[in-house]
Amino acid sequence: MPTSAAASATAAWATLSSVNPRRSSSALRLPPSLRRSLPSRLSSSSPSRSPLVPVSAMASPAAAASGETASRKKLIIFDAEEDLAASLAKYTAELSAKFAAERGAFTVVLSGGSLVKALRKLAEPPYLEAVDWSKWHVFWVDERVVPKDHADSNYKLASDEFLSKVPIPADQVYAINDALSSEGAAEDYETRLKQLVKDGVIETSTVSGFPKFDLMLMGMGPDGHIASLFPGHPVVNENQKWVTFVKDSPKPPPERITFTFPVINSSAHIALVVTGAGKAGAVHKALSGGQKTSDLLPVEMVSLQDGELIWFTDKPAVSMLSSI
Numbered sequence: 001m002p003t004s005a006a007a008s009a010t011a012a013w014a015t016l017s018s019v020n021p022r023r024s025s026s027a028l029r030l031p032p033s034l035r036r037s038l039p040s041r042l043s044s045s046s047p048s049r050s051p052l053v054p055v056s057a058m059a060s061p062a063a064a065a066s067g068e069t070a071s072r073k074k075l076i077i078f079d080a081e082e083d084l085a086a087s088l089a090k091y092t093a094e095l096s097a098k099f100a101a102e103r104g105a106f107t108v109v110l111s112g113g114s115l116v117k118a119l120r121k122l123a124e125p126p127y128l129e130a131v132d133w134s135k136w137h138v139f140w141v142d143e144r145v146v147p148k149d150h151a152d153s154n155y156k157l158a159s160d161e162f163l164s165k166v167p168i169p170a171d172q173v174y175a176i177n178d179a180l181s182s183e184g185a186a187e188d189y190e191t192r193l194k195q196l197v198k199d200g201v202i203e204t205s206t207v208s209g210f211p212k213f214d215l216m217l218m219g220m221g222p223d224g225h226i227a228s229l230f231p232g233h234p235v236v237n238e239n240q241k242w243v244t245f246v247k248d249s250p251k252p253p254p255e256r257i258t259f260t261f262p263v264i265n266s267s268a269h270i271a272l273v274v275t276g277a278g279k280a281g282a283v284h285k286a287l288s289g290g291q292k293t294s295d296l297l298p299v300e301m302v303s304l305q306d307g308e309l310i311w312f313t314d315k316p317a318v319s320m321l322s323s324i
């Protein structure tokens with residue numbers, strides 16, 4: 001797998017207590033003992049490059065409350081969006097190779113929003129040629145209930161910006177049925193997921209019994225929402241269904257379908273792409289710890305049972321962390 005993305009990355013891995021965006025990234029350099037625990041696929045190939053430092057113990061109120069410990073969490077702070085996009089492409093391509101080799105399929109879940117633009121480097125050399133796109137199966141963690149050619153459609157966004165540029169077989173791209181109501185579309189999507197589990201395309205979590213997707217690529221809203229799971233909305237507590245619907249989303253359009261938390265938290269990997277000063281308050285709340293479990297933002301309810309959560313961030317997004 002090409003290493004050019006890692007070589008150009010100016011990312012810094014940091015323990016939460018070390019994050020201080022007002023310092024230069026070299027101030028985030030950690031001792032070799034900590035650097036040794038980096039996942040090799042994300043390690044810098046050259047010691048002269050900017051450091052990549054692991055988050056060893058990020059606060060997780062939800063995990064702490066439930067006593068879960070298997071979740072692995074990391075935070076990456078990028079100096080530039082170009083570097084974030086390069087690192088995200090490398091991370092995704094390496095997971096694609098791993099899952100394609102291990103089980104002949106790679107299940108990838110997309111959100112809408114700025115995440116889609118951050119995927120652009122996957123559709124460029126060297127990844128365009130190096131990735132085995134025939135193994136990809138693409139899903140949406142949430143979708144607006146609008147026609148697929150509507151400007152609000154997450155499918156249309158991903159299709160225009162990414163999927164139309166890579167050779168994924170069309171029958172392995174699972175858009176919602178846009179002829180149905182929101183209730184019907186959610187039920188239909190869950191039925192199709194169940195068939196794909198039966199067919200062995202989607203794995204099942206041995207921990208939860210819910211579907212286990214290989215990689216979820218998601219954004220987070222300024223209010224701390226992920227997917228279409230908004231703060232204070234009852235669907236954040238759905239614990240039976242795989243896919244549900246909302247008719248009153250505070251972010252337009254109002255009607256959406258969304259994966260539920262049991263599915264999100266069964267993922268093998270989640271890349272949470274969160275950039276810009278508008279996200280700083282939610283990032284601060286999510287990463288500073290100590291909140292009551294009744295007061296969690298949806299993003300704080302991401303608690304992987306047996307998986308890896310990586311925050312891909314930039315300095316504006318973590319700009320409030322220096323105060324903790």
Ligand SMILES: O=C(O)[C@H](O)[C@@H](O)[C@H](O)[C@H](O)COP(=O)(O)O
Pocket residue numbers: 111112113114115142143144154218219220221222225226227228251
């Ligand atoms: O359907 C949606 O509205 C999106 O899927 C939404 O959940 C998005 O991912 C976040 O709002 C972050 O979006 P930005 O990264 O553009 O802020």
